[in-house]
Amino acid sequence: xxxxxxxARRGRKAHAMYDIVVADVRSPRDGRFIExxxxxxxxxxxxxxxxxEESALKWVMDGAQPTDTTRAILSYKGVMMKxxxxxxxxxxxxxxxxxxxxxxxWLKDKDAKVQAKLDGLSxxxxxxxxxxxxxxxxxxxxxxEAIQKKAADAIAAVEAEEAAKxxxxxxxxxxxxxxxAAPAAxxxxxxxxxxxxxxEAPATAAEVKEExxxxxxxxEAPATxxxxxxxxx
Numbered sequence: 001x002x003x004x005x006x007x008a009r010r011g012r013k014a015h016a017m018y019d020i021v022v023a024d025v026r027s028p029r030d031g032r033f034i035e036x037x038x039x040x041x042x043x044x045x046x047x048x049x050x051x052x053e054e055s056a057l058k059w060v061m062d063g064a065q066p067t068d069t070t071r072a073i074l075s076y077k078g079v080m081m082k083x084x085x086x087x088x089x090x091x092x093x094x095x096x097x098x099x100x101x102x103x104x105x106w107l108k109d110k111d112a113k114v115q116a117k118l119d120g121l122s123x124x125x126x127x128x129x130x131x132x133x134x135x136x137x138x139x140x141x142x143x144x145e146a147i148q149k150k151a152a153d154a155i156a157a158v159e160a161e162e163a164a165k166x167x168x169x170x171x172x173x174x175x176x177x178x179x180x181a182a183p184a185a186x187x188x189x190x191x192x193x194x195x196x197x198x199x200e201a202p203a204t205a206a207e208v209k210e211e212x213x214x215x216x217x218x219x220e221a222p223a224t225x226x227x228x229x230x231x232x233x
Contacts, residue, residue: 002025003025004025005022005059005074007019007021008030009030016042020037021033021036037055053077053078057079057086060083078103078106078110081103
């Protein structure tokens with residue numbers, strides 16, 4: 001019986017997850033399987049893989065053929081590397097101790113690469129998060145500035161409207177007393193000459209009275225003196 005190591009789909013639409021199974025080649029993709037070796041979730045970064053490495057190595061050594069995707073998964077988890085070293089041990093090319101040492105070195109190098117990738121992703125995520133925060137901060141600042149400007153414009157409009165109202169009312173209030181005060185000033189100015197006239201009138205009459213007798217006296221005096229002289233002659 002031909003056996004394959006393949007993926008069996010499960011999970012909801014657009015968010016698929018897969019089981020890593022050993023199944024008969026004649027079984028449908030999501031049909032019956034012989035053994036479940038683990039699961040694979042490609043929705044995370046990096047992808048999440050849970051695998052029973054010993055069972056997977058046993059099936060691979062027994063001749064189970066993995067599909068392209070499952071072969072990549074097995075290589076990533078080191079199963080194919082173990083198979084290669086175990087074949088060398090079985091043929092006598094290397095000892096088990098050397099095979100274990102090489103596998104440990106490979107695993108260490110693999111873990112370093114995985115950690116470097118995780119660090120890079122963390123750095124990228126931190127950079128992206130900072131960029132998002134900066135963008136959000138700029139948007140908030142722009143929004144705050146717009147709100148403040150709108151409020152300032154509204155206050156300026158209200159102040160301008162109030163100033164216009166005051167400017168329209170002030171001339172009316174100032175003109176009323178000015179028109180009433182003007183006649184009062186004219187009356188005072190007109191009354192002043194009248195008062196002066198009243199004061200000057202008696203003085204003129206007194207002078208006339210005083211001057212009139214003097215004039216008559218001067219005119220009559222010579223006439224009185226000349227009359228006797230003519231008679232004497």
